Amino acid sequence: MGGVPRNPSNKSIILLSVGHACVDVYQDAVAALVPFFVAERSYGYAAVSGVVLAASVLSSVAQPVFGVMTDRWAMPWLLPVSTLLGGAGIALSGVSGSYGWTLAFVAVSGLGVAAYHPESARLARHAARGRHSGMGWFALGGNLGFALAPLMVSAVVAAGGLRLTPLLVVPALVGSVLCLPMLRALEGAGGSPVGGETARGHDDRVAFVKLSLAVICRSVVFVGLGTFVSLYATQRLGGGTSAGTAALFVLYIGGAVGSVLGGHLAERWDRVTVSRWSYLATAAAVAGIVSVPGPVLYVFVALASVGLYVPFSLQVTLGQDYLPSRVGTAGGITLGLTVSVGGLASPLIGSLADATSLRTALTPLILMPALSWLLFRTLPEPRLLRD
Numbered sequence: 001m002g003g004v005p006r007n008p009s010n011k012s013i014i015l016l017s018v019g020h021a022c023v024d025v026y027q028d029a030v031a032a033l034v035p036f037f038v039a040e041r042s043y044g045y046a047a048v049s050g051v052v053l054a055a056s057v058l059s060s061v062a063q064p065v066f067g068v069m070t071d072r073w074a075m076p077w078l079l080p081v082s083t084l085l086g087g088a089g090i091a092l093s094g095v096s097g098s099y100g101w102t103l104a105f106v107a108v109s110g111l112g113v114a115a116y117h118p119e120s121a122r123l124a125r126h127a128a129r130g131r132h133s134g135m136g137w138f139a140l141g142g143n144l145g146f147a148l149a150p151l152m153v154s155a156v157v158a159a160g161g162l163r164l165t166p167l168l169v170v171p172a173l174v175g176s177v178l179c180l181p182m183l184r185a186l187e188g189a190g191g192s193p194v195g196g197e198t199a200r201g202h203d204d205r206v207a208f209v210k211l212s213l214a215v216i217c218r219s220v221v222f223v224g225l226g227t228f229v230s231l232y233a234t235q236r237l238g239g240g241t242s243a244g245t246a247a248l249f250v251l252y253i254g255g256a257v258g259s260v261l262g263g264h265l266a267e268r269w270d271r272v273t274v275s276r277w278s279y280l281a282t283a284a285a286v287a288g289i290v291s292v293p294g295p296v297l298y299v300f301v302a303l304a305s306v307g308l309y310v311p312f313s314l315q316v317t318l319g320q321d322y323l324p325s326r327v328g329t330a331g332g333i334t335l336g337l338t339v340s341v342g343g344l345a346s347p348l349i350g351s352l353a354d355a356t357s358l359r360t361a362l363t364p365l366i367l368m369p370a371l372s373w374l375l376f377r378t379l380p381e382p383r384l385l386r387d
Contacts, residue, residue, distance in 0.1 A: 015178055016124050017141030019079060022175025023116045024145030025152065026086040026109050029168060030055045031226040032153035032248060033093065035234070035241045040162055041097065045228075045358070049350030052227050054103040055110035056344060062114035067332025070119045078119045080176035085112030087172020094162030114332075121316055121331030139259040139313035145171075147252035150230070154245045207379055208322040208330065214375040215315055215334055217368040218279070220345045221286060222308055224365050225251060227346050229289075229301060232358050236297060250298050254305025255312070262310035271318055275311035276376040282307030282369035290363050307369070321382035 034048045043051075069075065089109025093102050124138040156167050229251055230244030237243045258278075265274045285307055288300035319334035320327040353361035 013124065013137055015181060016120060017138050019083065019175045019179055020120060020138060020141035021145035021148070022171045022178070023083050023086050023113060023120075024142035025149045025171050026090045026145075026168075027055075027113055027142075028146040028149035028226060028248070028252060029090045029153055030093075030106055030109070031223075031230070032150040032245075033090075033157065033162075033165075034227060035230055035244055036094075036153075036157050036162055037102075038231070039241070041099075043099075045231075045350035045353045045361075046347060047099070047350075049227065049347040051102060051106055052223065052346045053344065055106040055113075056223070056346070057110075058107045059110035059114040062111055063117060063332040063335075064329060065332075066115050067118035067326075067329035070122055070328035070332075071326050075119050076123065078115050079123075080179040082112045082115035083172050083175040083179065085109070086116065087112070087169045087175075091166045091169035091172075094157070094165030117335045118328045118332035121320075121335050122328050135263060135313040135317055137260065137263070139263075139309075139316070140256055143252060143256035143259050143309060143312075146226075147249060147256055149252070150245045150248035154241070158241070203325055204322045204380070208319060210375050210379055211315060211319055211322060212333055214275075214279075214372040214379075217372040217375070218308060218311070218315075221282070221304075221365045221368040223346055224349050224362065225286075225289075225301070225304065228349065228353070228358060228362060232289075232362065233297060233301075235358060236293065237295065247298065247301055250301045251305045254302040255309035258306040258309030259312050261306065262312060262314050265310065266314050270381040271311075271314040272376055272379050272381045275314050275318075276373055278307045278310040279369040279373040279376060283366055283373065286366045286369065290359060290366065318379075318382070 030052055034051070037043045037048055037051065066078070070078075086109045089105045089107070089112060093105040093109070096102065096105075120138075124135060152168065152171070156164050226248070229247045230241075233247035234241065234244045262274060262278070282304055285300050285304035289297060289304060292300060315334045316331060319330035323330040349361045349365075
């Protein structure tokens with residue numbers, strides 16, 4: 001294996017992207033299971049918000065911890081282990097009718113997802129060799145996982161109910177196996193990039209905090225739509241769970257388009273400018289979801305999804321450039337917070353929906369991308385990616 005280059009090859013980016021899909025399918029599996037929890041177990045809005053919260057809380061706490069660990073030590077073995085953990089939690093979530101056990105199982109899945117992202121983001125940065133488009137392809141895998149989750153859950157659970165959720169472990173098995181060739185390639189190349197290495201440049205903590213706040217605002221919109229857009233589409237359009245499944249699919253397939261588009265746009269314009277205008281467009285799209293009736297709802301869901309995901313990979317590399325000496329921590333926060341901290345707002349949205357209506361509860365989401373836009377107006381653009 002002496003001919004393997006020092007940096008992971010493009011093959012490693014592909015394997016990381018596929019592995020990312022196999023993990024992130026479990027992030028949206030929780031939201032995709034929501035209509036089935038409502039139908040089979042009669043959960044209310046607040047109860048299903050609690051399920052999403054259980055997956056999010058542990059993930060939000062654990063992601064920075066794993067980020068700090070990967071800054072100190074290279075831990076590529078986390079990729080297959082965390083993939084299996086994420087799949088096992090979702091697979092067991094429908095087995096027991098107990099609400100407490102359901103919360104526990106989705107929390108275990110959230111821990112697996114948390115363990116995966118900081119190390120995978122560090123390895124993806126290394127493999128991308130400073131190319132925004134390379135990180136965009138890595139992010140694409142996660143978005144495809146999100147897009148496939150409602151289709152996978154619907155195909156399995158609609159056929160036989162929540163008792164069939166153990167079949168949902170299959171992507172985790174596939175993803176963990178696909179990690180092995182990449183780990184062997186890294187070992188043959190002299191190991192993965194060393195944790196704790198010091199990059200050129202100095203940490204800009206003020207800019208990183210502002211970026212993190214923008215990511216939190218984004219995550220509130222993303223998780224809010226991911227949790228409730230299926231129920232919202234069912235209410236507005238009818239058609240049962242199929243209308244909701246279609247809305248979730250549009251939400252996440254639009255994200256796949258946005259991730260790749262964001263990487264290519266950043267090759268032409270700077271990341272801060274691209275992200276800023278994306279958030280402004282997203283605010284308008286979310287307003288369309290809330291206010292425009294009929295099937296055009298799907299158009300606004302797609303536009304909101306693209307707008308939310310154009311900055312997705314750009315925020316990861318920006319965070320790594322603002323904290324060049326702590327790229328694992330930066331990846332854990334910027335990549336992890338996009339799906340975890342937003343879950344903390346889901347119970348508030350659910351409680352407001354129970355008290356008023358789902359449309360009323362989704363209306364405040366319009367403000368979140370506008371706040372991200374304002375924060376990005378104050379951020380500097382690092383001159384170059386640092387390896």
